[in-house]
Amino acid sequence: MKVFISGNIAPVALQQLEENNISITQWKEDRQITPDELIEACKNQDGFISVGPNKINADFLNACSHLKVIALHSVGFDQVDVETAKKLNIPVGNTPGVLSAATADTAFLLMLAVSRKAFFGYKKIIDGNWVKYEPAQELGIELNGKTLGVFGLGKIGLEMAKKCKAAYGMNVIYHNRSKNEEAEKEVDAQYVSFDELLAQSDVLTVHTALTSETKEKFSLEVFKKMKTSSIFINTARGGIHNEADLTQAITEKIIWGAGLDVTNPEPMDKNNPLLFMESVAVLPHIGSATEETRAAMAELIVENILAGLKGEQLPYPIY
Numbered sequence: 001m002k003v004f005i006s007g008n009i010a011p012v013a014l015q016q017l018e019e020n021n022i023s024i025t026q027w028k029e030d031r032q033i034t035p036d037e038l039i040e041a042c043k044n045q046d047g048f049i050s051v052g053p054n055k056i057n058a059d060f061l062n063a064c065s066h067l068k069v070i071a072l073h074s075v076g077f078d079q080v081d082v083e084t085a086k087k088l089n090i091p092v093g094n095t096p097g098v099l100s101a102a103t104a105d106t107a108f109l110l111m112l113a114v115s116r117k118a119f120f121g122y123k124k125i126i127d128g129n130w131v132k133y134e135p136a137q138e139l140g141i142e143l144n145g146k147t148l149g150v151f152g153l154g155k156i157g158l159e160m161a162k163k164c165k166a167a168y169g170m171n172v173i174y175h176n177r178s179k180n181e182e183a184e185k186e187v188d189a190q191y192v193s194f195d196e197l198l199a200q201s202d203v204l205t206v207h208t209a210l211t212s213e214t215k216e217k218f219s220l221e222v223f224k225k226m227k228t229s230s231i232f233i234n235t236a237r238g239g240i241h242n243e244a245d246l247t248q249a250i251t252e253k254i255i256w257g258a259g260l261d262v263t264n265p266e267p268m269d270k271n272n273p274l275l276f277m278e279s280v281a282v283l284p285h286i287g288s289a290t291e292e293t294r295a296a297m298a299e300l301i302v303e304n305i306l307a308g309l310k311g312e313q314l315p316y317p318i319y
Contacts, residue, residue, distance in 0.1 A: 002046050003305060004041050004049070005026045006041075007052050009049065012295050013301055016302045025045070035054075048069075049071045049305065056092070057079075058084045061090060065088045069090070070093070070308075072093065073301060074094060074095060078237060082318065091313075092314075093314040094316055095296075095300040096316055100155040100158075102292075103261075106283065107207075107235045107259075107261070111164075111231060114259040115231060120280075141256065143168045147200055148171065149175075150204075151194075152176065152236065153189060153207070154176075154180070156235075161183065172190070173196070173200055198226045202231070204231070207236055210236070215240070218241040218242065219242045219245045231279075235262060238265065243274070250274070250279065257278075257279025258281075261287050268284075
């Protein structure tokens with residue numbers, strides 16, 4: 001059996017695949033593989049491990065309908081045309097659960113960095129602009145006792161809420177399609193409407209999937225309903241916020257700041273104005289980037305691939 005991998009993954013996965021007599025072809029170039037190159041690469045393969053923002057759309061799926069399995073190196077699957085995959089009977093699996101803590105750590109890191117303008121201060125040193133003590137410049141805001149609003153209180157959102165509750169005694173409110181009773185018990189989270197979430201949150205952190213309902217959900221109109229002192233955090237998908245609107249919201253002081261591990265589009269242009277704002281912190285989509293988490297993701301990927309190649313039910317299917 002042959003498997004194509006569109007990027008680098010933890011060595012443990014490669015080792016396990018080789019131990020199961022899987023022949024591996026891996027994309028090694030220092031750029032994202034194009035859609036046409038991806039189709040060509042998968043033509044003579046039995047399985048595909050998708051690393052990065054590959055569009056597994058109808059064009060790809062129809063051209064590669066021979067694939068026995070597709071394993072995503074992610075939890076999110078907004079890049080997959082699920083209906084076409086179902087129609088062609090191509091099983092697709094993801095990596096749920098194992099990256100919750102690492103991604104919540106990243107959200108917490110961004111919250112702290114934004115609240116104290118840490119990235120901007122670092123750049124000030126690099127640029128040679130730290131020349132004297134200025135007690136009234138680049139002042140941050142404190143987090144103790146503030147209200148954390150969670151949009152999408154699932155596993156990652158709950159991990160973030162637990163950290164904020166423990167570290168800063170933050171009050172937790174959330175908005176989901178349905179109530180999360182576990183979170184309400186564990187962190188005393190209070191379910192509120194979306195408009196209440198916007199109005200009450202001092203920090204609003206996004207942990208929902210990118211869907212037709214959430215695409216660019218956070219627009220200028222939405223930012224205008226938030227506190228002028230609020231911080232917006234997105235570690236979910238960049239497409240959930242409108243980046244031009246976010247830039248305007250911070251520039252015009254509609255909200256106080258933002259922390260992003262995901263951008264719209266990705267990668268972010270090096271001249272994007274958000275990168276030069278005092279109360280903004282941006283990371284290059286490193287939410288799950290710890291050795292432990294990436295190794296755990298690799299284990300799930302191997303389980304999905306091996307099951308699919310054998311014609312068995314995937315242990316972690318997206319449908």
